[in-house]
Amino acid sequence: xxxxxxxxxxxxxxxxxxxxxxxxxxxxxxxxxxxxxxxxxxxxxxxxxxxxxxxxxxxxxxxxxxxxxxxxxxxxxxxxxxxxxxxxxxxxxxxxxxxxxxxxxxxxxxxxxxxxxxxxxxxxxxxxxxxxxxxxxxxxxxxxxxxxxxxxxxxxxxxxxxxxxxxxxxxxxxxxxxxxxxxxxxxxxxxxxxxxxxxxxxxxxxxxxxxx
Ligand code: SF4
Numbered sequence: 001x002x003x004x005x006x007x008x009x010x011x012x013x014x015x016x017x018x019x020x021x022x023x024x025x026x027x028x029x030x031x032x033x034x035x036x037x038x039x040x041x042x043x044x045x046x047x048x049x050x051x052x053x054x055x056x057x058x059x060x061x062x063x064x065x066x067x068x069x070x071x072x073x074x075x076x077x078x079x080x081x082x083x084x085x086x087x088x089x090x091x092x093x094x095x096x097x098x099x100x101x102x103x104x105x106x107x108x109x110x111x112x113x114x115x116x117x118x119x120x121x122x123x124x125x126x127x128x129x130x131x132x133x134x135x136x137x138x139x140x141x142x143x144x145x146x147x148x149x150x151x152x153x154x155x156x157x158x159x160x161x162x163x164x165x166x167x168x169x170x171x172x173x174x175x176x177x178x179x180x181x182x183x184x185x186x187x188x189x190x191x192x193x194x195x196x197x198x199x200x201x202x203x204x205x206x207x208x209x210x211x212x
Contacts, residue, residue: 001208008039008136013207016106016141023110025194025201036135036204037061043133043202044098046071051093052100053121056162057135057211063100090120094128100133101125103203104155105148106140112191113148115156117165119187126189134203135209145190152188153212160184 001009013029020027030036040063042048050072058064067074075093077086078185093099101121105113112134125132142148157169165184168176175185194201 006207009207012141013138013205016108016138017203017205019110020194020203020205022078023195024104024198025110025203026199027203027205028207032206033061033137033210034205036206037063039204040100040133040135041066044072044100044202047073048097049073049075049095051075051096051099051124051129052075053099053124054116054120054163055102055211056159057102057137059102060210061135063135066085066130067100072180087118090118090146093120096124096129098133099124099129101134103134103136103140104170105142105151106136106203107142107144107148109144110193111119111145111148111194113145113152113188114191115152115185117182117184122187126191130200132201134201134209135206137206137208139209139212149188152185156184158212178208 005114017027017029030038032038036161050067052058052067052074062151072165075089075096077089103112103114112125114125118186142151155177156175160167165182167180167182167184
């Protein structure tokens with residue numbers, strides 16, 4: 001990466017970590033994705049039950065493979081399941097010890113925004129699993145909620161394409177505000193701070209671009 005961009009990203013990420021800690025989350029500055037991966041692996045004890053949020057970032061870090069192959073009980077929604085079976089896995093996942101995921105947006109004043117198709121990931125970040133572990137990169141940081149909604153709109157076509165949803169945005173590459181069952185953008189959550197359940201959120205922030 002361009003050294004000046006890198007310099008700016010590092011400072012931006014450090015500022016964000018400071019703000020997130022003031023807002024009641026446990027946030028950590030990670031110099032690289034490798035460092036973040038190690039820290040997350042260290043935090044989750046062997047034998048824990050884990051829900052993995054659908055996330056390009058988790059895949060890029062190799063965390064999906066790691067937890068599936070390790071001594072953990074992962075709620076498996078990746079197999080050949082019927083829709084009803086998938087929904088049941090989502091329901092059970094709400095009682096996991098850990099949900100490990102990314103976040104779609106972090107606002108500069110410390111809010112987390114998430115959007116998904118069935119609501120399972122966005123909901124688990126709000127309530128359910130005992131602990132929420134978030135891997136996030138500098139590209140998730142935006143000024144405020146308005147910019148966050150813009151970002152959600154901007155990244156959704158890529159997410160639809162990634163998971164193979166049959167939506168108009170996978171053809172045009174931009175949101176067409178569809179009204180169909182396959183729509184990705186059905187549920188949006190905002191976490192305003194981490195104060196209600198101290199220690200529930202661990203956020204690992206990396207000054208490089210990961211995922212969308
Ligand atoms: S509303 Fe529909 S068209 Fe727009 S990004 Fe979401 S899924 Fe795609």
